[in-house]
Amino acid sequence: MSASVTLIAQDWEAAFRHLFREATEELVLVSPFIGSEPVEVLCEEVSRRNLTTTLTIRCVANFSPPHLLSGSVDSSALLKLTTACPRTQVFHLGGLHAKVYIADRKAALITSANFTLGGWRRNRELGLRLEDPPLVAETYHWAQALWRVSTPLTEDDLSRLSQLSATVSPVRRTQEEKATEEAVQEVLVRARLQSLQEEGIQGFRPSPQWSENRIFATTILYLLRANGPMTTQELHPLIQALHPELCDDTVERIIDGVRFGKRWKHMVRNAQQYLKRLGKIAYDPHTRRWALVGKPPGHKLRK
Numbered sequence: 001m002s003a004s005v006t007l008i009a010q011d012w013e014a015a016f017r018h019l020f021r022e023a024t025e026e027l028v029l030v031s032p033f034i035g036s037e038p039v040e041v042l043c044e045e046v047s048r049r050n051l052t053t054t055l056t057i058r059c060v061a062n063f064s065p066p067h068l069l070s071g072s073v074d075s076s077a078l079l080k081l082t083t084a085c086p087r088t089q090v091f092h093l094g095g096l097h098a099k100v101y102i103a104d105r106k107a108a109l110i111t112s113a114n115f116t117l118g119g120w121r122r123n124r125e126l127g128l129r130l131e132d133p134p135l136v137a138e139t140y141h142w143a144q145a146l147w148r149v150s151t152p153l154t155e156d157d158l159s160r161l162s163q164l165s166a167t168v169s170p171v172r173r174t175q176e177e178k179a180t181e182e183a184v185q186e187v188l189v190r191a192r193l194q195s196l197q198e199e200g201i202q203g204f205r206p207s208p209q210w211s212e213n214r215i216f217a218t219t220i221l222y223l224l225r226a227n228g229p230m231t232t233q234e235l236h237p238l239i240q241a242l243h244p245e246l247c248d249d250t251v252e253r254i255i256d257g258v259r260f261g262k263r264w265k266h267m268v269r270n271a272q273q274y275l276k277r278l279g280k281i282a283y284d285p286h287t288r289r290w291a292l293v294g295k296p297p298g299h300k301l302r303k
Contacts, residue, residue, distance in 0.1 A: 004132035012113050013041075013120040015129065016101070020045045023055060023103035028143050030100040032062040035116030036077040043084040056087045060147050061115075063092040063188060064244055065181035068165050072116075075161040082155050090158060091150035092188055095241030099127075100143055107131050108139045149222045149242065151192040160187050185245045192246070215246060216271035221292070224281065229291035232272070239268060 008015050020027070020042060027042075046052055059081070061073050068075060082088045099119075101109040111127025113119035130136050153161075164184050192215060216239065223238050224230060240247035247264040272290060275281045281290050 004130065005135070006129040006131075008109075008111070008127050008129055009125075012111070012125055012127075015109060016115075016120065017041065017045070019101055019103045019107060019109060021049075022107050024051065025054070025104050026056045026058070026102075027104075028100070028102040028140070029057065029059040029061075029115055030096070030098055030143055030146060031060075031115040031119075032067065032096045032099075033072040033114040033116050033119075034059070034061045034074055034078060035114070035118070036074045037117040038115050038120055039074070039077040039081050043081060046085050052085055053087070055085055056089070057081065057085055058089045058091070058143075058147055060091045060093055060096065060143070060150055062094060062096040063153070063161060063184070064094050065184045068161060068184055069180060071165070075158050075165060079155060079158040079162055082158065089147075090153045091147045092153055092191070093146065093150040093242060094244040095238075096146075098146075100139060102136065102140055102143060105136060105140050106133075108136045110139065145222060145225070149219055151188055153188075153191050157187055157191045188245045192243075212246065212267050213271050213274055215243060216268050217275050219243065220268070220271055220275060220290070221280065224290060224292050229284070229287065229289035231288050232268070232290070235290070236265060236268065240264070 016038065042057075046055055059078065061078070063073055063075065067073050078088075078090050082090065099109075099111050099113055099115070101111075101115075108130040109127055110130065111119075111125055113123070113125040113127060119125060130139060161184060164180050164187070167180055219239050219242055220235060223235060227234075227238075246267075247262075249262055249264075272281065272283075276283065279293055282293050283290055
């Protein structure tokens, strides 16, 4: 293994602290689970080095109700991080499992370790530290594509999620907890729709339906770039994993009392047609697969 790629099998806390010290402009944290102790260490490091107003932190985590309400992702800790470091951006992405950490686009950790006390000290983790510029750049571009398809959360969103997670009953699956899960989903959906409205054309206020179309369209492009041509049936589970709050199988599209299937799948179909009209994707009736238009030859094809 070259000097620019190092295998790490132990002492993950030291590896993370080292990465923190290398970040002077930007720190990227991609981890489904976030714990209070590592966040506290990061806050102390930012303060000690007087980076409070200059360091940009981008954090992608999985705030889906089961994770949030079980304490696997600590929204209150991230709320404190946004206070300690105002240039912090927090994103939600359902189905997230990767753990990737990048400092100033110069060094990166790709590991099994979550950004939690268990990942730092208790669990047996394995990963790589990258310093090779092309590899780090490719890793950064992967993370960048990830947060662009994620849901940005404001301080108000994090505050509301913290309040909701504090109300969870110790008895699982109670009626009260089900209501709390639904409230968490509402916060995440509203946050996503709000972010897309802010991206709208100046002077034009898009409707919620237009915003949902943007969510699904952006996600379809992201998945086709990552996986190559795919059928609609192959896209569906991947889209649902990324946006479980929007892909509710209990909600059907009903017109004049007639059921037309799952509402979210109808929205995916609308997004596909929207992208087709824009000339961004094309449909092959022989393979029944959608593909990006103008994708360079040699792109990996799905079998």
